[in-house]
Amino acid sequence: MTDDFDRDDRHADKMRRIQAARRDMMATKTGEKGLLIVHTGPGKGKSTAAFGMAVRAMGHGMKVGIVQFVKGAMATGERAIFDAFPDLVEFRPMGEGFTWDTQDRARDIAVARTAWDEVKRMIADPAYALVIADELNIVLRYDYLPVDEVLEAANARPPMTHVVVTGRNAPQALIDAADLVTEMTQVKHPFRGGIKAQAGIEF
């Protein structure tokens, strides 16, 4: 085993090399553009990370629009905080509940259409720097809305507008069109241990 002094020295050397490599890498990254971002996968954190981005953007004075396609997602916690910044964020829970709660396909489609019209309006308006279509993937998954229409609006977004789409089972066409795709994978979930949905965690 080497002594601490040696180890610290090698550490500094190694870190200098990593720093230089990162600097060179980052120097090639000069572009700015509005991103199409997808949070998908069966794990938690898809909507939460999107709402976290909303807070981040709001902190920079950027205007955020959020449309929730599934009311059952219950963003009651976030809502209370968003309500304190009416000039920075427009939060529209437009879903009617999980589709297994409504049991009415025609109505679900109509609701999805109305919510989507709102997203389209926000995307088209350059005043919004970030537009979040929360759980839109669920709507696409059930064919309540054609994915082509979503791609068309996303591709026509103003150059600096970021669009975030969340929900499991993102369609491949959306993933192909996106700039940034993260899959949340469930490694371990407390429901398995009999723990119910809790404030601050699930809603």
Add this chain to the structure above:
Amino acid sequence: MTDDFDRDDRHADKMRRIQAARRDMMATKTGEKGLLIVHTGPGKGKSTAAFGMAVRAMGHGMKVGIVQFVKGAMATGERAIFDAFPDLVEFRPMGEGFTWDTQDRARDIAVARTAWDEVKRMIADPAYALVIADELNIVLRYDYLPVDEVLEAANARPPMTHVVVTGRNAPQALIDAADLVTEMTQVKHPFRGGIKAQAGIEF
């Protein structure tokens, strides 16, 4: 192809069955407890989802403590929003920068220790409903802090305190001890397309 009426009917049936199954499943979930939560993996959204949970909890009037172990994570956006709720959130960026920027192992260890003492204080104080140790996994990965010490504090947390640890390469011992573990997987990243870190997205 069946007509729309038939399809709607079958849909309602199927959704009724799903709803009943979910109701039965959720009825078995009655427990409440403070969770040990880990966000890990190479993808984006680990810290963002943790900060989203902070906002969620704050919205329920729950007090949140956040300690950032790596200053380079640059939560400038969130910070501006958190600052508006001084009674609900204590946000402490305590890292000195990425370890490849400091290049000083002894100092990194001392900084990690000071930050960890702050996390321990928050966990031990039942006034905090949610404590986030942001990028703690990086510190553990570099052996700047023994994982056993983290497990000891986490396991001794008050019964209703949630603890969230973020950062890639979570140690297996932490995953084993956690109630909820999500791995963020990178499917596609815009740095590859020459896009730099942007406000509202990366910071």
